[in-house]
Amino acid sequence: xxxxxxxxxxxxxxxxMLAVLMACYPEASWQAGVRGLAIWWxxxxxxxxxxxxxxxxxxxxxxxHFLGKLLDPLMKPLFRIPGSGGFVLAxxxxxxxxxxxKLATKLREQRLVSRVEGERLVSFTTSSDxxxxxxxxxxxxxxxxxxxxxxxxxxxxxxxxxxxxxxFYRPDRNLPADPGEGDESGRFSLKLALKAMHEARVxxxxxxxxxxxxxxxxxxxxxxxxxxxxxxxSVILEVLTASGFMGFLYTGFQQLLPLLGLxxxxxxxxxxxxxxxxxxxxxxxxxxxIPLQFKAAAAAFILSWGGLSVHAQVASILNGAxxxxxxxxxxxxxxxxxxxxxxxxLWNPLMGAAPAWAIHPPExxxxxxxxxxxxxxxxxxxFLVTLAILLxxxxxxxxxRRQRHRK
Numbered sequence: 450x451x452x453x454x455x456x457x458x459x460x461x462x463x464x465x466m467l468a469v470l471m472a473c474y475p476e477a478s479w480q481a482g483v484r485g486l487a488i489w490w491x492x493x494x495x496x497x498x499x500x501x502x503x504x505x506x507x508x509x510x511x512x513x514h515f516l517g518k519l520l521d522p523l524m525k526p527l528f529r530i531p532g533s534g535g536f537v538l539a540x541x542x543x544x545x546x547x548x549x550x551k552l553a554t555k556l557r558e559q560r561l562v563s564r565v566e567g568e569r570l571v572s573f574t575t576s577s578d579x580x581x582x583x584x585x586x587x588x589x590x591x592x593x594x595x596x597x598x599x600x601x602x603x604x605x606x607x608x609x610x611x612x613x614x615x616x617f618y619r620p621d622r623n624l625p626a627d628p629g630e631g632d633e634s635g636r637f638s639l640k641l642a643l644k645a646m647h648e649a650r651v652x653x654x655x656x657x658x659x660x661x662x663x664x665x666x667x668x669x670x671x672x673x674x675x676x677x678x679x680x681x682x683s684v685i686l687e688v689l690t691a692s693g694f695m696g697f698l699y700t701g702f703q704q705l706l707p708l709l710g711l712x713x714x715x716x717x718x719x720x721x722x723x724x725x726x727x728x729x730x731x732x733x734x735x736x737x738x739i740p741l742q743f744k745a746a747a748a749a750f751i752l753s754w755g756g757l758s759v760h761a762q763v764a765s766i767l768n769g770a771x772x773x774x775x776x777x778x779x780x781x782x783x784x785x786x787x788x789x790x791x792x793x794x795l796w797n798p799l800m801g802a803a804p805a806w807a808i809h810p811p812e813x814x815x816x817x818x819x820x821x822x823x824x825x826x827x828x829x830x831x832f833l834v835t836l837a838i839l840l841x842x843x844x845x846x847x848x849x850r851r852q853r854h855r856k
């Protein structure tokens with residue numbers, strides 16, 4: 450009780466201080482709000498809204514139950530999560546934060562995952578989308594397409610490592626979400642998967658028009674929350690910078706980084722990334738006079754941490770279910786450290802031998818010609834490849850399970 454009262458008092462004091470700073474720096478607050486609104490409208494809305502709608506429609510059609518049956522042999526042994534988590538993993542990696550949190554809460558509402566399984570799922574499927582990581586950060590901010598391979602491998606590889614770590618989170622509470630789950634849940638069977646999808650669709654019962662209407666309405670509501678949080682944290686960061694408070698934090702952080710073997714010039718990008726991932730990732734490419742691998746490691750740290758803006762978005766989504774935020778916070782810290790450490794550790798092999806990931810399609814008459822696989826949008830490509838890999842691994846896991854069962 451005393452801790453809750455202290456927390457409430459501290460939050461009240463912080464809110465009053467921010468209100469005073471906004472009144473003292475009205476022009477900076479206004480410009481930051483406009484900038485945050487532009488980021489939401491120009492970048493986040495067109496990239497996230499379609500994924501939100503599509504995921505809602507797929508849930509209604511029972512595709513999650515279909516994939517859940519197919520991916521059960523892989524997801525349960527590796528991550529202690531039902532196969533339906535494979536859909537969240539693929540969609541989360543393809544579309545970026547905070548899509549996985551929304552899908553995990555949906556699975557929890559439908560009792561497809563338990564509370565602990567949902568918390569594990571959100572902890573390692575929340576990641577940056579490949580378009581932002583490759584296009585915006587690697588090519589746009591750093592101007593180095595070859596860097597995309599190193600960032601992608603360490604970012605998504607680090608996320609999978611977090612998934613392996615989180616399988617040990619509260620193993621004593623690893624109870625099935627549905628007490629009536631049968632013994633067939635661990636089998637790889639296309640027939641059972643199709644049957645589960647059909648039963649889920651019949652149980653849902655909504656027409657396509659009603660399903661689409663509700664998907665658009667709920668997605669718009671969530672996008673409004675996301676936009677408000679982006680604008681809010683953009684204003685907070687700007688008024689703290691204008692008041693000189695961020696400069697004080699930069700100075701303290703500059704004294705700490707050399708003790709960790711890192712250049713002190715990374716203090717400003719890392720502190721900015723603590724609040725907002727886009728601003729921090731952009732600032733990580735700016736410092737001059739330090740090796741590229743340290744700037745890339747800072748970007749990997751920021752992308753995996755996600756920024757307090759993303760944390761607030763995820764926390765607001767998890768608040769709609771009984772999923773707790775604290776495991777997500779610990780996982781983000783671990784993911785940030787692991788991603789940055791992996792990039793520094795594997796820098797020479799990745800950047801020395803690996804070819805550039807930027808594949809430029811052939812040109813004809815000054816126009817790029819897209820055909821075949823190249824005509825598929827990047828995010829959809831990543832989703833399909835991730836899903837295909839998961840299905841193949843799930844099939845192999847089922848073969849191994851059957852061989853062990855025969856022995």
